[in-house]
Amino acid sequence: MIPGLQIIGERINPGFRSTRQLFETADIAGIQALAQRQAAAGAAWLNINTGADALAQPDFLVAVIRAVQAVVDLPLSLDSPDARVQEIGLRAYDAARARGRKPLINSITEARWTLPGGGACPAGVILMASERMEAGEARQNRSGAEIHATARRCVERLVAEHGLAPGEIIVDVSISALAADLTGLTRATLEGMERIAGDPALAGVHLCGGLSNFAQQLPATTRGGLPLREGLENAFLTLAMPRGLDMIIGTPWRDYRLLPADDPLLAALREIIALDGRPALRRLLQLQRS
Numbered sequence: 001m002i003p004g005l006q007i008i009g010e011r012i013n014p015g016f017r018s019t020r021q022l023f024e025t026a027d028i029a030g031i032q033a034l035a036q037r038q039a040a041a042g043a044a045w046l047n048i049n050t051g052a053d054a055l056a057q058p059d060f061l062v063a064v065i066r067a068v069q070a071v072v073d074l075p076l077s078l079d080s081p082d083a084r085v086q087e088i089g090l091r092a093y094d095a096a097r098a099r100g101r102k103p104l105i106n107s108i109t110e111a112r113w114t115l116p117g118g119g120a121c122p123a124g125v126i127l128m129a130s131e132r133m134e135a136g137e138a139r140q141n142r143s144g145a146e147i148h149a150t151a152r153r154c155v156e157r158l159v160a161e162h163g164l165a166p167g168e169i170i171v172d173v174s175i176s177a178l179a180a181d182l183t184g185l186t187r188a189t190l191e192g193m194e195r196i197a198g199d200p201a202l203a204g205v206h207l208c209g210g211l212s213n214f215a216q217q218l219p220a221t222t223r224g225g226l227p228l229r230e231g232l233e234n235a236f237l238t239l240a241m242p243r244g245l246d247m248i249i250g251t252p253w254r255d256y257r258l259l260p261a262d263d264p265l266l267a268a269l270r271e272i273i274a275l276d277g278r279p280a281l282r283r284l285l286q287l288q289r290s
Helices: 017-024 028-040 058-071 083-092 144-162 185-197 228-243 264-273 277-289
Strands: 006-012 045-048 076-079 104-108 124-128 131-134 137-140 169-172 206-208 247-250
Touching (some): 017 028, 028 045, 058 083, 076 083, 144 169, 144 185, 185 264, 228 264
Parallel strands (some): 124 169, 169 206
16 A cells, blocks of 8 residues: 555446456345455445446445445445436445445536535535536546646535535546557646646645556556556556545555656656657557567
């Protein structure tokens, strides 16, 4: 565990094949074991996502939430963009089983402001700062300045309209897949973090991202045997934490650690994110072949 970094355990999600099998067989005991493993590995929250059928199968979502809360006392992150699913999750959630702590709503955006019930919010919120409303349309943020401006507008609204304290707001700066980043999104994410963390108006707000996204589509190791996926995740953490990142959505038992300044994967990542387009992809391919 890295001091100062909290983990929202990501594994109760059908995006993981082993979890999808648990869902398909309604293996509640297996889901409980997965929750306990994440808690034992140091998770601060557990993310609950039962997939696209959550609205059509609300009883299963409720059963998963109650089963998880029967075996761990961590607060839950209720993962759905649909306010109706969020409402189901909030009704099923028992704060007493989480030592009085609120759940998290994962997530909202400026373009998808779907807090259940309106008014005072009964949960903390994960706010995606990757898109903004402009001229009545949702548009992707492509610069650190846009990420920061979106976060500031939305945090002000969450505090003023929904009664949240800054510490109950988690800004997800959206960690993009490095292999698909042709336009400097990783660079913008790091800059956005730095701007948010340095803004006195946003003091107390947490910064997070889905770290497992970062090394998607890449092999586990380089040709020479360096741990490529794990190493790049840790290289990103090494760059991001000094800029304000204090939470990730990730797998708690992974070997997350900060890398020394002379680490070759850290040096390579610095080079890659300074580039755009084909030069960035060529440098990444060079790293894979090393």
